[in-house]
Amino acid sequence: QYVLAQTASVSGSPGQSITISCTGTSRDVGSHNLVSWYQQHPNKAPQLIIFEDYLRPSGVSSRFSGSKSGNVASLTISGLQAEDEAYYYCCSYGGAFNWLFGGGTKLTVL
């Protein structure tokens, strides 16, 4: 069981937009502006794509965007491309120097 809840899978066609949600609580997602998102391709290490709820590291496509409302953080990928097919994990500061991950969402590009 993971503290942060993510939909197990989502799919979309090339060019479409999809949104992945990450549901926490008022003690973690809702209390700190410290949600980050990671993309993981098969047999590869995770890579940071969003940090501090909505900031994008240099080099990450502007097609990736993050937002948050209350205890729910969201990752939106617009203009889906085949290379976006991967697992996506959210992460949040949980207080008391703890860090929490979601269970991951598998994105399939149809």
Add this chain to the structure above:
Amino acid sequence: QLQLQESGPGLVRPSETLSLTCSVSGGSITNTNHYWAWIRQPPGKGLEWIGNIYYDGSVYYNPALRSRVTISIDTSKNQYSLRLMSVTAADTAVFYCAPNVVPGRFDPWGQGTLVTVSS
């Protein structure tokens, strides 16, 4: 640019202690903007934060693993290490090291190392 590399045995016997080291290059492990993290991923499953260490030796552990985990740091070697005691098959995972950049992101990650617990 920071690079991290995990190293250690790929096979550990049940009840024994798993030991891994993360070597940091391209930057100093005494950087005050970084904590240094261990994260694991069982095969086919999600990510689990194990713990963080700061250059001064301050450590923070996942409560679920606290009784079995020790993270240490060697600033002279620009390395930090993980020890996980009394392992079982459930501890089989790919172990990653990564800096936890203040205020809070894990970036970049090491390539990961698979540790299998089996007799």
